[in-house]
Amino acid sequence: MRNMSVMPGISEQVGPVIFKAACPDCRSRFELAAEALRLAIGGSRKTTFYSFTCPQCGSSVRKPAGERIIELLTGGGVRTLRLHSAL
Template sequence: MSESPVSGAGEMTVAAAFAGMRSVTPVVFRAGCPDCRGCFELSASALRLAIGATSRTTFYSFTCPDCGAAVRKPAGERIVELLSGGGVRTLRLHPTV
């Protein structure tokens, strides 16, 4: 029998890898509605990020929990980093020819 490339190392199970973790704090994002001026926190699942070819076609959107308005706001480089790193579902827009 041949020896594994990592001598003496056992396989780690998922349970063992997460054994030291007690809980995971969900990521929330602060947002505001331009229609009703409400301020609130949204989970990553309440937001959508669309990344286009230009800054004009890169935005995030959500539904205002206070008034129900569909909100769309521009997303610069830093916002894209924060939202995508925080687990927000991302859609990459392809340019039309």
């Protein structure tokens, strides 16, 4: 369990973060732990996305990530990769 401070001097036990997701291929809905997701942050909306593998059909899923999604995923412990353009 992770400790998260709600107010200075007070901590609260928090369990693992779970994210709800859906597969566009098989249309299954499921829950994923932070370890099952990846977040890539690029220089544009086209290069900023999150991805996962559908646990039902095995498809690789890639979805766009706006500011709010980035905030939720990083706050939930999803591993993040920052993409840089080659010069």
